[in-house]
Amino acid sequence: MNPKILIAIGVIGAAFIIIGMSVLFGALPKIVQDKVNEQMVLDENNTDIYDMFKSLPVPLQFRIWAFEADVSTFDGQHINTITYKKRGPYVYNEQRNKSFIEFSSDGNNVSYTLDKYYTFNKDESCPGCSKDDKINFFNPLFAMEQANLDSFIEANKKDPETLRMFESLIYNFDTIDDLLITGNSNLGQSIxxxxxxNTFIVDTGKSDIKQLEQVLSYADNSEITGVWPNNDDGSTSRCNKLIGTDATQYAPGLTGDETIWAFETLLCYSLYAKHGILPDRDVKDIPTYRYTIMKENFLETLENSCFCLEDDIKQCTSGMLNLKKCGAAIGFEFLASPAYFFEAPEHLKWTGLDKIVNIDDITEENCGTFFDIEPQTGIVLNAEKKLMLNIKVRPNAVPALKDLATDKYFNYQVSPFLYIEEAGGIDDENAKKLKDKLYPKKVATAALIIMIVVGVLLICVSVFLYFRQL
Incomplete structure (x- = not known):
């Protein structure tokens, strides 16, 4: 064969490789990402993203376990002598819809209120469990702030039935459904x-797609107010910073190197998560990055000292957030913590949960909160949030607690109350829609890879034939 033809074949092969690699690793990702960014801007004309925004397409479930207390083992002084039985899960399906949606005149942000609806899922709940089950808890009314509790007792002195409940440490709630959903008649609210x-205002991503669905304002404030203290100099503390999204959507084009934030209304603060803590996984054959809420959100550090609502900072323990100024828990000293205190497992012995929980099972994978995010679109395809609610029990809160022990570190004890998991994964219909959006990039990528392979083969053939003729 004419050497000039062989050289031409090799040049064509080299051109295929250069063009293929330049487009594959240079122009293509930018072209595709720019197109995705355009489609992800929150706008009424972007039908798919707007429909997802209005009504969350990812089915959510709340799984709740209750720690039923057997106080026959209680020595009257130490909470950890109580024997607990973990009952559940009681599963509720959650539907989220946004109401009163209103875009700003320039389209850069949108306001709304969030509605949540719950339906008991008997099939997914524990065998034989019913939303009408009655469970014996350590009395959550004891978690009421002392001044409020004193007022409550004074107001009910003439009611023998109301006062009778203070004769025992057990209080029988009407039903698990009353406690969680409809609002217990004694607590006056649902958990x-x-x-x-409150009204949310979030960024639409129109002026900067990296700010897509970032919370700009909640309850008419650009920071969290009235819950956590500011810094000593009056500046906004880490605890009061309003950062992140609602953890259903993040900015498109994630690389895995970012720190992402989620604003959690149940805790009245923002938590940060990072990639690479737990292994990535595919969700319905769609590759994702797994971002995990960091332990440092809860650990006892100088940065987190603003979470302390005690008069003496030495009375605040690592990993427990007092919710007495937060949302539905206002007036009650419920202590929120990660699942089974996995960032501070020594609390298991303090609360008595060491009798029913194996400390070897307290791992990031079992107890951590994480989000599986499709990086190109920033859509959360799967998530698991895990939280415990505990009751702060004070000595002499009521006569029945007159002998409760204290030590040199804490003047209260902690009783486990509820363990809550919120989980959701994209359904088949929406997974298919997302795959369709990602399909053109896959086709283009495959074509370019084939082009590069052909280029390599052409060079190999031309070199082989050239030296064969020598």
Whole structure:
């Protein structure tokens, strides 16, 4: 064969490789990402993203376990002598819809209120469990702030039935459904389904796609107010910073190197998450990055000292957030913590949960909160949030607690109350829609890879034939 033809074949092969690699690793990702960014801007004309924004397409479930207390083992002084039985899960399906949606005149932000609806899922709940189950808890009314509790007792002195409940450490709630959803008649509110009438304002991503669905304002404030203290100099503390999205959507074009934030209304603060803590996984054959909420959100550090609501900072323990100024828990000293205190497992012995929980099972994978995010679109395809609610029990809160022990570190004890998991994964219909959006990039990528392979083969053939003729 004419050497000039062989050289031409090799040049063509080299051109295929250069063009293919330049487009594959240079122009193509930018072209595709720019197109995705355009489609992800929150706008009424972007039908798919707007429909997802209005009504969350990812089915959510709340799984709740209750720690039923057997106080026959209680020595009257130490909470950890109580024997607990973990009952559940009681599963509720959650539907989220946004109401009163209003875009700003320039289209850069949008306001709304969030509605949540709960339906008991008997099939997914524990065998034989019913939303009408009655469970014996350590009395959550004891978690009421002392001044409020004193007022409550004074107001009910003439009611023998009301006062009788203070003769025992057990209080039998009407039903698990009353406690979680409809609102218990004694607590006066529900743990899970209290209405949130506050207005959110979030970024639409129109002026900067990296700010897509970042919370700009909640309850008419650009920071969290009235819950956590500011810094000593009056500046906004880490605890009061309003950062992140609602953890259903993030900015498109994630690389895995970012720190992402989620604003959690149940805790009244923002938490940060990072990629690479737990292994990535595919969700319905769609590759994702797994971002994990960091332990440092809860650890006892100087940065987190603003979470302390005690008069003496030495009375605040690592990993427990007092919710007495937050949302539905206002007036009650419920202590929120990660699942089974996995960032501070020594608390298991303090609360008595060491009798029913194996400390070897307290791992990031079992107890951590994480989000599986499709990086090109920033859509959360799967998530698991895990949280415990505990009751702060004070000595002499009521006569029945007159002998409760204290030590040199804490003047209260902690009783486990509820363990809550919120989980959701994209359904088949929406997974298919997302795959369709990602399909053109896959086709283009495959074509370019084939082009590069052909280029390599052409060079190999031309070199082989050239030296064969020598």
């Amino acid at each position: 899970l389904a209290s209405k949130d009438f």
